Amino acid sequence: MIELKVHHRDGTDTIKAEENAFLLQVLRDHGYEIFAPCGGKGICGKCKVWRKGEGSVNSCVHRVTESMEIVLPDKREARILVEQHNHTLSIPYLPGPALNLSGYPHGVALDLGTTSLVFYLVNLISGSVVETRAVLNPQAQFGGDVISRISYTSEKEGGLSELQKVILNSINEQLDHFVEFVGISGDDIVKVTISGNTTMLHLLLGVDPLSIALAPFIPNFTGEQILNGKDLNLHCHPDGEIKVLPSISAYVGADIVAGIASIKPSEEWKNYIFMDIGTNGELALVTPGSIICCATAAGPAFEGARISCGMGGLEGAISAFDEDGYTVIGDISPVGICGSGLIDVVAYLIENGLVQADGLLEEDFIVVPGDQTETGNPLSISQQDIREVQLAKSAIAAGVNILLKHANLNSDEIDKVFLAGGFGNYFNTESAMKIGLISSEFSGKIIPLGNTSGTGALSALKSIHFDDVIQDLLKRTKYIELSDHEDFTMDFAMNMMF
Ligand code: FES
Numbered sequence: 001m002i003e004l005k006v007h008h009r010d011g012t013d014t015i016k017a018e019e020n021a022f023l024l025q026v027l028r029d030h031g032y033e034i035f036a037p038c039g040g041k042g043i044c045g046k047c048k049v050w051r052k053g054e055g056s057v058n059s060c061v062h063r064v065t066e067s068m069e070i071v072l073p074d075k076r077e078a079r080i081l082v083e084q085h086n087h088t089l090s091i092p093y094l095p096g097p098a099l100n101l102s103g104y105p106h107g108v109a110l111d112l113g114t115t116s117l118v119f120y121l122v123n124l125i126s127g128s129v130v131e132t133r134a135v136l137n138p139q140a141q142f143g144g145d146v147i148s149r150i151s152y153t154s155e156k157e158g159g160l161s162e163l164q165k166v167i168l169n170s171i172n173e174q175l176d177h178f179v180e181f182v183g184i185s186g187d188d189i190v191k192v193t194i195s196g197n198t199t200m201l202h203l204l205l206g207v208d209p210l211s212i213a214l215a216p217f218i219p220n221f222t223g224e225q226i227l228n229g230k231d232l233n234l235h236c237h238p239d240g241e242i243k244v245l246p247s248i249s250a251y252v253g254a255d256i257v258a259g260i261a262s263i264k265p266s267e268e269w270k271n272y273i274f275m276d277i278g279t280n281g282e283l284a285l286v287t288p289g290s291i292i293c294c295a296t297a298a299g300p301a302f303e304g305a306r307i308s309c310g311m312g313g314l315e316g317a318i319s320a321f322d323e324d325g326y327t328v329i330g331d332i333s334p335v336g337i338c339g340s341g342l343i344d345v346v347a348y349l350i351e352n353g354l355v356q357a358d359g360l361l362e363e364d365f366i367v368v369p370g371d372q373t374e375t376g377n378p379l380s381i382s383q384q385d386i387r388e389v390q391l392a393k394s395a396i397a398a399g400v401n402i403l404l405k406h407a408n409l410n411s412d413e414i415d416k417v418f419l420a421g422g423f424g425n426y427f428n429t430e431s432a433m434k435i436g437l438i439s440s441e442f443s444g445k446i447i448p449l450g451n452t453s454g455t456g457a458l459s460a461l462k463s464i465h466f467d468d469v470i471q472d473l474l475k476r477t478k479y480i481e482l483s484d485h486e487d488f489t490m491d492f493a494m495n496m497m498f
Helices: 023-029 097-101 138-142 146-155 159-182 198-205 254-261 339-351 383-407 421-426 429-434 452-462 465-476 488-494
Strands: 002-008 011-017 048-051 055-058 068-071 106-112 116-123 129-136 189-196 225-228 241-244 272-277 281-286 291-296 317-322 325-328 365-368 379-381 416-420 446-450 477-479
Touching (some): 011 023, 097 189, 116 452, 129 138, 138 159, 146 159, 146 198, 159 189, 159 198, 189 198, 189 254, 198 241, 254 452, 254 465, 272 383, 281 383, 291 383, 317 339, 317 365, 339 383, 383 488, 452 465, 465 477
Parallel strands (some): 002 068, 106 189, 189 241
Antiparallel strands (some): 002 011, 048 055, 048 068, 106 116, 116 129, 225 241, 272 281, 317 325
16 A cells, blocks of 8 residues: 555545556545546646646546655635525415424525526525525535446446435535534435536435437436435435426436426516526427427536636636736636636637638637746636637527527517526626627526526425426427437537537
């Protein structure tokens, strides 16, 4: 066995590792969380740790051959969107029979996202939200996006139960916190409602997600799942109801279903588009008679995974940029550029003629010189970064076009464009229109809604009537598979231009 000294924010540990083991795996086995968005394939370069005497190394491909000293990167605080939106459907408050399990019943609504988990603790007598908490999804150490995590479950023996275990542990940690915070017992948590994308829900329930990643992309389940607390060993009432909300397809999950269902009908928006942009872009066009939805593989550009200086929406990320300068999340020197900052930078480059309509960038653009960054290295945008942005934005724009064609509508017949999720909440819509991520024809109609998935999970927690709303929505919904759609390739190519 080889000895390693590990320096981290809270001190120094000495650990032992097998000779030739990969450093990432060793650190992970000892409980350190290392961000590894490409799932340890050596592609993304985001799993770097500092090896004394050698400099920074990609831990996923670095083997332990001799005793070494490792410095872990500081854990950064994430900017996680928890706000519910204020266009929420109003339905009668009726949490259902689980209420009878305790004299002081509480419930938890959970938005189980790929990047973050958002929990809402609700007093089920009054219906009020007692506490909201958000944590990063600990599965990120196994891959930043759903495909990396699915690969992990299929390539690593025991990988599926490992991923299920870390997510259940994280949920239980939060349930324990709630119990302590409010001074209740675990048995007083009698109902938990969960929304999330289809892969996250498979991983939560320990169901093999591999078919989600392979054509024809058929998940093992999409319907609502009802379990008890004891089925998942959750730290709540053993007979408490665990309700996993229904999905539509492999890439249009319960987070989208819950989000659309949470929006109140209005005279103001007869026809509207619902967009949730992340690694995938989930899109729905809602009209009075039908809902047409699709998902596009937008690529990880807006999550920072394949951008040279990219990072998630964490402390140290440049989140906004214009000719007057940049904004950094947290009060520290910049470390990288997150999705909203990236959109601003590309919009600036287009506006100033530094990027051509076909995406050509003459030379790397320095966003922040090295003397202003935390690492001393400049933050810049390369030609390859621009190409990644083109791929992502054209996939979304082409998806919207296909929905409009299927509904026989023109852009000017769309009353509103609702943006769901953290990314949609933070990016500058003007910049998004400049780069062609969102059509400029939607100018003045865009409304960021915040955490729609969490809002939907809360509605499901508070009222059994929300089930009817969801069932009605599912009956009216048609899913379009874009990967074999005849118009998609052409639309995608057309939208690559700036
Ligand atoms: S390069 Fe190591 S996780 Fe991506």
